[in-house]
Amino acid sequence: MKNINQEKKFKSNKARVQCFLRLFEKKDALLILFWADPDALASAFALKKILQGRVSKITLSPVNEIRRLNNQVMAQILKIPLVSFSPHLLKEHNKFILVDSQPPHREEFKNIPFTAVIDHHPQTTGWQADYIDIRPHYGATATILYEYLKTLKLKPNVYLATALVYALKTDTDNFKKSTQLQDVLAFQNLFKRMNKHLLNKIESSDFRRSELRYFKVALNNLRYKGNRAYSYLGKVSHPDILVLIADFLNRVFETSWVFIGGEYKRSLIIIVRCDGYRKDAGKLVSNLFKNMGKAGGHKEKARAEIPFEKLSTDPENFSTKSLINLFGKHFRLEKKKKLPASSPI
Numbered sequence: 348m349k350n351i352n353q354e355k356k357f358k359s360n361k362a363r364v365q366c367f368l369r370l371f372e373k374k375d376a377l378l379i380l381f382w383a384d385p386d387a388l389a390s391a392f393a394l395k396k397i398l399q400g401r402v403s404k405i406t407l408s409p410v411n412e413i414r415r416l417n418n419q420v421m422a423q424i425l426k427i428p429l430v431s432f433s434p435h436l437l438k439e440h441n442k443f444i445l446v447d448s449q450p451p452h453r454e455e456f457k458n459i460p461f462t463a464v465i466d467h468h469p470q471t472t473g474w475q476a477d478y479i480d481i482r483p484h485y486g487a488t489a490t491i492l493y494e495y496l497k498t499l500k501l502k503p504n505v506y507l508a509t510a511l512v513y514a515l516k517t518d519t520d521n522f523k524k525s526t527q528l529q530d531v532l533a534f535q536n537l538f539k540r541m542n543k544h545l546l547n548k549i550e551s552s553d554f555r556r557s558e559l560r561y562f563k564v565a566l567n568n569l570r571y572k573g574n575r576a577y578s579y580l581g582k583v584s585h586p587d588i589l590v591l592i593a594d595f596l597n598r599v600f601e602t603s604w605v606f607i608g609g610e611y612k613r614s615l616i617i618i619v620r621c622d623g624y625r626k627d628a629g630k631l632v633s634n635l636f637k638n639m640g641k642a643g644g645h646k647e648k649a650r651a652e653i654p655f656e657k658l659s660t661d662p663e664n665f666s667t668k669s670l671i672n673l674f675g676k677h678f679r680l681e682k683k684k685k686l687p688a689s690s691p692i
Contacts, residue, residue, distance in 0.1 A: 371398060375402040377402045380409075387448065387488070389511045394444060396503065407430065408436055415590075437459065445459075446466070449464060449474065450464070451471045451474060463479070465491055466480075509546050558591075564581070565607065571602075577607075580592070588609070594620065615651075616650070619651070620648050621648075629644035629649045
């Protein structure tokens with residue numbers, strides 16, 4: 348089948364969804380893969396409802412270990428059925444969907460013959476799928492899947508509606524990030540069906556008592572360069588704690604950039620946050636680190652993962668100063684661009 352980018356090909360959601368459904372038969376065993384975060388979990392959960400009864404088997408499989416407490420609580424109380432990824436799952440299924448991501452984003456996704464890829468991140472190149480629905484102007488992949496449900500006149504139950512609402516809230520940062528009318532309409536309609544007590548339980552479960560020590564380390568190591576905040580935490584039990592700290596520091600008024608680093612499995616993980624005004628965090632980390640590891644994201648938030656073997660500094664010697672130095676050249680060039688040209692004599 349030819350690759351179908353339905354953003355370009357179709358003029359209506361009905362045509363898009365019909366094309367998508369034609370990819371599957373009753374005999375198919377479907378594996379839905381994703382990197383687990385709220386948007387991916389909710390979108391995979393929605394795909395399960397959409398394709399339930401249309402195929403013989405559906406497996407939802409995150410390729411990462413879910414360590415962040417919010418995500419664990421979300422999967423548990425919303426009854427999202429998950430199976431940990433292992434290569435044998437590829438042999439047990441004949442159709443594959445990648446949701447809220449693209450094949451180059453993770454090593455685990457490469458070389459899988461995806462039937463469909465549905466995502467809202469900026470489109471990458473060098474890969475193929477039978478069906479592609481990528482809408483980078485949408486605030487969340489959950490909005491795309493909501494439109495699929497609406498087109499098929501499928502009403503999400505309270506668990507799915509709550510999952511989709513939480514996904515929309517997290518990926519749009521409570522609609523403070525750039526969003527589209529479609530995101531707002533999806534939220535408005537799903538809000539009527541979700542359960543506020545379930546949502547509150549998920550949102551209030553940010554971190555464990557044992558993780559409070561990382562906040563102390565982050566604040567002790569915190570350094571500012573102008574309005575840019577930097578902190579390196581050393582070894583962390585899981586990268587999501589870096590996300591929590593970056594989001595926390597991003598709320599400080601005098602801060603327009605946040606760079607939080609930590610060591611996880613012999614790699615340097617860097618979480619970047621900014622206000623998005625004349626800034627692009629995703630472009631910044633991609634330009635700096637794309638040849639060293641995995642790097643990318645959105646205007647307001649981004650992430651880089653760099654094996655320490657690609658850096659000239661050992662993990663034991665890496666520090667907040669090292670983190671500052673990694674970004675120093677970029678900001679020096681930015682400052683130089685903004686300096687007024689010397690007046691001719």
